[in-house]
Amino acid sequence: MPAVGFVYPDGLKVSFEEIREGNVDIEKMGMTLPTLIEMSKERDPNRKPSTTELLVGTCEAYLKRTREYYINPQERAFSLAGTMHHARLEQHSDDRHLLEEQLEGFDITGIVDLYDKENKSLIDYKNTGSYKCSQLLGMTYNRIPDPSGAKYKSSGKWGKKGSPKMIKQWYRDEGLADFGDWGWQLNWYRYLLERKGYEVDKMYIQVTLRDGGLAVSRDRGLDRHIYLINVPKYDDEVIEFKFLQARDELVKALETDNLPQKCSDEQTWNGRKCESFCEVRHLCPYNNGSING
Numbered sequence: 001m002p003a004v005g006f007v008y009p010d011g012l013k014v015s016f017e018e019i020r021e022g023n024v025d026i027e028k029m030g031m032t033l034p035t036l037i038e039m040s041k042e043r044d045p046n047r048k049p050s051t052t053e054l055l056v057g058t059c060e061a062y063l064k065r066t067r068e069y070y071i072n073p074q075e076r077a078f079s080l081a082g083t084m085h086h087a088r089l090e091q092h093s094d095d096r097h098l099l100e101e102q103l104e105g106f107d108i109t110g111i112v113d114l115y116d117k118e119n120k121s122l123i124d125y126k127n128t129g130s131y132k133c134s135q136l137l138g139m140t141y142n143r144i145p146d147p148s149g150a151k152y153k154s155s156g157k158w159g160k161k162g163s164p165k166m167i168k169q170w171y172r173d174e175g176l177a178d179f180g181d182w183g184w185q186l187n188w189y190r191y192l193l194e195r196k197g198y199e200v201d202k203m204y205i206q207v208t209l210r211d212g213g214l215a216v217s218r219d220r221g222l223d224r225h226i227y228l229i230n231v232p233k234y235d236d237e238v239i240e241f242k243f244l245q246a247r248d249e250l251v252k253a254l255e256t257d258n259l260p261q262k263c264s265d266e267q268t269w270n271g272r273k274c275e276s277f278c279e280v281r282h283l284c285p286y287n288n289g290s291i292n293g
Helices: 016-020 033-039 058-066 073-090 130-137 180-195 236-256 272-277
Strands: 003-007 013-015 069-071 097-105 108-116 121-128 139-145 166-172 202-209 226-230
Touching: 003 016, 013 016, 016 033, 033 073, 058 236, 069 073, 073 097, 073 108, 073 121, 097 180, 108 180, 121 180, 130 139, 130 202, 130 226, 180 202, 180 236
Parallel strands: 003 069, 121 202
Antiparallel strands: 003 013, 097 108, 108 121, 139 166, 202 226
């Protein structure tokens, strides 16, 4: 079963059905009714595996499909913003582009954000923070003397008293770029498009920064609100193996109703996802201590 409702800040629960009927205290929840209704939309748990679903841990995907659970609506705020972003861009559809194109191959579904027929380019839109964007860009820095000539007034980890003050000089190193799941997702869409007869010469992720223009973003060397980032092509055999293996693991777990293995460190961001970000973290036997990994 998918998520079935939201949790109020005080811990009380309200089902999605009640929300759609208007039986919710919006002041207590801190959101308008249309916002809550939009965030309550769930996909059919009996659907074919989706591309994004196969990029999370099999255990997470399995629990989301087989357990009823309630979530904090605040955890879907950025997802809602991304959905609204996509909806606005869809309004500019024309014959040169495929927008929100439904794909399916090997019993795996997916949705292409944008395919430019003229430039033979595939684009995926993402809303994210500056930390993730800096990883995609491969941002790194050298420490150089402050051009103003400023000196340290006291000794510290960066230098001794009276020595030139050092500042970060940021630059991109493509060798450090980490595309993570987004690189796999875009390459899988490319693979499916090419199987349908489309040529894909270039792939991009267009990133809109949630914290663009803020000090935290500038401190990571980012001076824009939107970045168009080139994504490299992955080997087709490796892509197919990765997604078909993930598909088979999820299908087997659902058919046998057996809990899959614990999600990998990479899938859980070295455990951080299990602490605060996974919607089914409280239901996971590996996370709540009922069984060992």
